[in-house]
Amino acid sequence: MRVYNSLIELVGDTPLVRLRKVAKGLAPTVLAKVEYFNPGGSVKDRIALSMVEDAEKKGLLKPGGTIVEPTSGNTGVGLAIVAAEKGYRCIFVCPDKVSNDKLAVLRAYGAEVVVCPTTVAPDHPDSYYSVSDRLAESTPDAWKPDQYTNPNNPQSHYESTGPELWEQTEGRITHFVAGIGTGGTISGAGRYLKEVSGGKVKVIGADPEGSVYSGGSGRPYLVEGVGEDIWPQTYDTEICDEVIAVSDKESFLMTRQLAKDESLLVGGSCGLAVAAALKVAATAAPDDVIVVLLPDGGRGYLGKIFNDEWMADYGFLSAETEEATAGQVL
Numbered sequence: 001m002r003v004y005n006s007l008i009e010l011v012g013d014t015p016l017v018r019l020r021k022v023a024k025g026l027a028p029t030v031l032a033k034v035e036y037f038n039p040g041g042s043v044k045d046r047i048a049l050s051m052v053e054d055a056e057k058k059g060l061l062k063p064g065g066t067i068v069e070p071t072s073g074n075t076g077v078g079l080a081i082v083a084a085e086k087g088y089r090c091i092f093v094c095p096d097k098v099s100n101d102k103l104a105v106l107r108a109y110g111a112e113v114v115v116c117p118t119t120v121a122p123d124h125p126d127s128y129y130s131v132s133d134r135l136a137e138s139t140p141d142a143w144k145p146d147q148y149t150n151p152n153n154p155q156s157h158y159e160s161t162g163p164e165l166w167e168q169t170e171g172r173i174t175h176f177v178a179g180i181g182t183g184g185t186i187s188g189a190g191r192y193l194k195e196v197s198g199g200k201v202k203v204i205g206a207d208p209e210g211s212v213y214s215g216g217s218g219r220p221y222l223v224e225g226v227g228e229d230i231w232p233q234t235y236d237t238e239i240c241d242e243v244i245a246v247s248d249k250e251s252f253l254m255t256r257q258l259a260k261d262e263s264l265l266v267g268g269s270c271g272l273a274v275a276a277a278l279k280v281a282a283t284a285a286p287d288d289v290i291v292v293l294l295p296d297g298g299r300g301y302l303g304k305i306f307n308d309e310w311m312a313d314y315g316f317l318s319a320e321t322e323e324a325t326a327g328q329v330l
């Protein structure tokens with residue numbers, strides 16, 4: 001029988017899909033690594049599995065122990081799936097700005113969710129950082145993965161994402177483009193690709209305008225999962241050859257185009273990464289192979305990026321795009 005014994009056997013080995021329509025007119029090959037094929041729906045399943053297995057090996061996470069992490073998104077889902085499989089309890093601490101849908105997803109996977117006020121300073125006892133620290137200290141056999149400092153975050157990409165990209169392209173990859181959040185993906189996969197190619201593969205970060213990686217001060221942006229206002233330990237400053245800043249508007253319009261033109265219903269950080277990849281493709285050689293990583297699926301963003309009213313409220317639908325949409329409705 002062709003069966004998997006557990007969902008976590010399905011983490012990784014995600015497909016590469018050619019971007020034909022959005023890359024039309026550009027000579028290089030542009031391929032997307034589609035991470036929503038992971039069982040939890042995002043690239044973060046990879047780091048969840050590797051952080052948990054390393055903690056087990058080191059005895060930091062004991063049978064029946066509890067995982068405590070301040071997370072509301074993809075990392076929470078990944079950790080919840082791995083925890084359910086391996087019999088750990090999960091407590092996630094989330095700020096109250098997180099949508100009810102996202103909290104419901106975490107609870108559906110069996111996690112406990114503690115909601116904290118967004119408006120207090122990080123050092124306030126009610127902030128989600130303070131609450132998660134307190135919970136980690138007061139809960140017996142608790143372990144905090146901390147994706148922003150945990151070396152298994154980039155390491156999991158060095159061991160899985162990077163080798164997959166090299167094997168899938170039969171060593172023909174010339175450029176790797178990915179958004180930067182914790183920096184785990186680009187630092188780990190990027191380091192592997194540089195090593196295996198003898199420095200030939202160019203690594204390009206995609207960053208929301210305003211974030212520190214592309215020289216910003218950390219000013220707010222709306223794309224989720226990428227950009228920072230601090231430099232996390234998991235980001236290796238030696239790996240990126242270039243970091244391209246992309247606006248919210250460009251990221252979201254490209255995200256919508258990916259759904260319409262390529263049937264890739266993906267999140268906003270995917271639109272951001274593809275916008276950067278197309279800029280790279282515009283100046284690359286015809287036989288170059290550019291791979292862009294798409295971190296998650298788009299169903300979590302239906303009320304925002306795929307909602308015309310929300311887009312219009314922020315001024316992201318230009319007269320031109322609104323006309324095009326109206327045309328399609330008719």
Ligand code: PMP
Binds near residue numbers: 185224225270295296
């Ligand atoms: N996009 C989304 C939707 C994410 O959740 C993340 C993870 N924070 C990223 C991009 C960036 O990945 P990384 O943390 O590995 O830099």
